[in-house]
Amino acid sequence: MKDCIPPLKEPKTSQFEPQSVGCKIPQVELEGLLERCLTDHSCQESDPPPSFCQGIGSDCSLQPSGVPDVFLASTTDFFYPLVEDPYVMGKIGATNVLSDLYAAGITSCTNVLMILAGSSDMPLEERRIVLELMIKGFSDQVEKAGSKVTGGQTIFNPWPMIGGTAMSVVPKGELVQLSESQVGDILVLTKPLGTQVAVNLHQWLVSKPDLWKQVEGVTDEGEVLWAYDVATESMQRLNRTAAILMKKYNAHAATDVTGFGILGHAKNLARQQRRHVTFVLECLPCIKGMAKVDGWVRQGDRFQLRRGLSAETSGGLLIAFPVDNVEGFLNEIYLEEGWRSFVVGRVVDGNRDAYVKEPIEIIDVE
Amino acid sequence: MKDCIPPLKEPKTSQFEPQSVGCKIPQVELEGLLERCLTDHSCQESDPPPSFCQGIGSDCSLQPSGVPDVFLASTTDFFYPLVEDPYVMGKIGATNVLSDLYAAGITSCTNVLMILAGSSDMPLEERRIVLELMIKGFSDQVEKAGSKVTGGQTIFNPWPMIGGTAMSVVPKGELVQLSESQVGDILVLTKPLGTQVAVNLHQWLVSKPDLWKQVEGVTDEGEVLWAYDVATESMQRLNRTAAILMKKYNAHAATDVTGFGILGHAKNLARQQRRHVTFVLECLPCIKGMAKVDGWVRQGDRFQLRRGLSAETSGGLLIAFPVDNVEGFLNEIYLEEGWRSFVVGRVVDGNRDAYVKEPIEIIDVE
Incomplete structure (x- = not known):
């Protein structure tokens, strides 16, 4: 956990206290795991363009959809609160998950599923207020991006969480190649x-x-x-x-x-x-x-x-x-x-x- | 939390102890929240068939994709371990998330993103073994269902978690209407x-x-x-x-x-x-x-x-x-x-x- 500041562990009963960082499993540990368990599809120099590669560590997944010349792009991300305002936290959670589509040059999001945890340590009434504000912030930001929240999963957890899965159905002609950098760029x-x-x-x-x-x-x-x-x-x-x-x-x-x-x-x-x-x-x-x-x-x-x-x-x-x-x-x-x-x-x-x-x-x- | 048995709260340092139930926010609390924050699209009797309704509480989200006559079905679900064997738990997590597509009559899954938490209370070496087995079980089951895991998010959390988002790009002709029950069924x-x-x-x-x-x-x-x-x-x-x-x-x-x-x-x-x-x-x-x-x-x-x-x-x-x-x-x-x-x-x-x-x-x- 060297490059990851551990979230606070005290029960949070009196306020919506931020949890520091989205505490990811360290990159080296995670990549080792995924390489042993999943198939890597990184680009090779011999691949002719256009090549839409899917290496481990890609921003979003890009898959042939079964419908000819139509791809499905998808990405999921969620983390612990890091600002005090639940509404703003909801907005940040949505901005963050949409970002992986944008990084792949996909500017239109079909829909988003929301991932949410209410703190099991919070009194009921407080949890309700916090959850409602997080949902509203998340949903407002997804709408600002021209998409909508159409489902999700909500659980109890010691630490609150916010995030989601963003998806886009993309005609092949709209895909951008982002493995084409060259010397001098x-x-x-x-x-x-x-x-x-x-x-x-x-x-x-x-x-x-x-x-x-x-x-x-x-x-x-x-x-x-x-x-x-x-x-x-x-x-x-x-x-x-x-x-x-x-x-x-x-x-x-x-x-x-x-x-x-x-x-x-x-x-x-x-x-x-x-x-x-x-x-x-x-x-x-x-x-x-x-x-x-x-x-x-x-x-x-x-x-x-x-x-x-x-x-x-x-x-x-x-x-x-x-x-x-x-x-x-x-x-x-x-x-x-x-x-x-x-x-x-x-x-x-x-x-x-x-x-x-x-x-x-x-x-x-x- | 009446119909939800709280997961164990003791730090789990010596074994992969199951966390009882996927502790969902109670149905009434959740529906109230969602109804205040999101738009409902339940069926009305005046709707002519075919109607693919999207009421709050639908098993999966079904959205027009932007590509003519192509829909995007998606669902997300994750929970805490409830059996001791991490490999079996991975399989159950995958079975569970795919189930929402099947419930909507969608039998082909384009891809799955995995949602995973390793316990922050577990020693590193033990956490690695548990995570690797969960990933393997999840991935094997998704492959058994004819699909594949193409990404996800992995975090630390006091309680381990397993689940994911399953998606399917579906030509309109393959959609099943499931709001057509009638007296005598x-x-x-x-x-x-x-x-x-x-x-x-x-x-x-x-x-x-x-x-x-x-x-x-x-x-x-x-x-x-x-x-x-x-x-x-x-x-x-x-x-x-x-x-x-x-x-x-x-x-x-x-x-x-x-x-x-x-x-x-x-x-x-x-x-x-x-x-x-x-x-x-x-x-x-x-x-x-x-x-x-x-x-x-x-x-x-x-x-x-x-x-x-x-x-x-x-x-x-x-x-x-x-x-x-x-x-x-x-x-x-x-x-x-x-x-x-x-x-x-x-x-x-x-x-x-x-x-x-x-x-x-x-x-x-x-």
Whole structure:
């Protein structure tokens, strides 16, 4: 559990207390398991395009549907609350699950099934209010994305959970090939990093004085409250516009940045490329003030943001563009959304891997 | 939580201890929530057939896909372990999630996403073994059903979880109308009831002597061990053959029996019928010895099996057939599978509701 901050374990009876991070099984442990149990269908250089590969670690599953020339894309994701407001948490849960479709260049979602757990430690009336707000936030955001919630599963659990499965039926002609990056491509990221650092520091500030002490003096209350607001807004921002524009500007490869950090997802994406390329991350745009705490927390590498390994929730798209298309994309997404995107690296000759260049340049995003 | 036995809360560090029941939010609480938050699309008598209605409580979601004359069916379900063997538990999890497609008359599954939680209280090496066996059982069963696991989400949680989302892309011509029951139809059930009673009694026998005491003398070790074996086998039995045959014998309505008990699901199904009908449950086939314990447990109505409210996991299909087709179905499914199905009631004139006839006839199934 090194790159995963354990959720709080105390019974939560008096408020909707956030659970820190969507505590995923570590990437190495999980991949070992899946490789032993499931069949991998990663791309090979000998595969002729168009190739729609399904390596372990793909953002979403893409399957022939049985109906000729129609594919079924699907993805599931759920996690524990990480902001206090159940309505906002519902919105983030929906944004996060839709993101995997967008990362695959699929901009239309047929329907979503909601996955929800009410806390078994919460009094009935409180649980009802929390569940209702989470459902409403989730459902509103799915509708904002032009889709709808049509079912799901709701259980009791010690920790609340929110998420779902998003699906899209896609005619073959609308599929985008995202295993086509080549030497010289530029890597762009559409949201700043550091969402979970902000969420954790905020939790320390409001309810964990012992942990807060170790970063006092490095950061301060004002900076953390501001970063938490930015992170909360960012996690609610749909990657749909980014997905539409990445197709318009002819992206060669794309993924979204979530639980394994930008480097983890860059490695996944690199492994699925048809050519022998490597992704070099040359700078990391981070919500202002979040990167500097890395060296100050008790376990030195707890967040690992500067190493590209800090988990993100509902992070941005990481996209490889032909060099001539980058400026157009950066300008148009800023005009549409009012959020900056960032050039974070380049594609070089290599062995289908990714790394963070040392020393890494940090951009403090205000 | 009246009709839901709370899962064990002790940290589980030394074995893969079952968590009793898939602890669903109670039906009334959940429906209230969903009705306030989501849009209902139940059938109306004025709807002309063919009508593919999507009332809250439908077994699976059925959506126009955007591709002309192609629908997307999807369903999600997951729960806590209820047998000791992680491999068998994986198989049951897969059987259970596929069941909702079969209940809708959809016999071909495009793909499944797996939902999995490894216990955060388990030592790493043990968790790995348990997860690997659960994945293998789940994946093997999905393959047995002619489909495949193509993704999922894996997290840490205090309690382990297993389940998934099953999807099917269905040409309109293959959809079955299951809101067409009419007065005179016969209700058939394809698996005996009592799976969770058996699982709970077994747990009491092996690790809860205080609870076991209250049923000692009513049942005994031999009966409970036998019932547990039957339940374990039954929960692994795919409803696929039943779904194929219910179409062949022109079923008018169908659902599968799971967390809300046979009566809860009969009520759901009745509410979605186009005509003004009521489903009367006249007898309840139960795994031998399970029904008699109802009056003996400390909270008198804990299991509520005789009232049709005991939760089932991966239960059978409840199907309304035209009277002339019942014998053919009963004979053919027995020949194919070696398991008996049961006539459990009839369809009468009514107000789209269901009830258990008093006094109820119990069939002890050996």
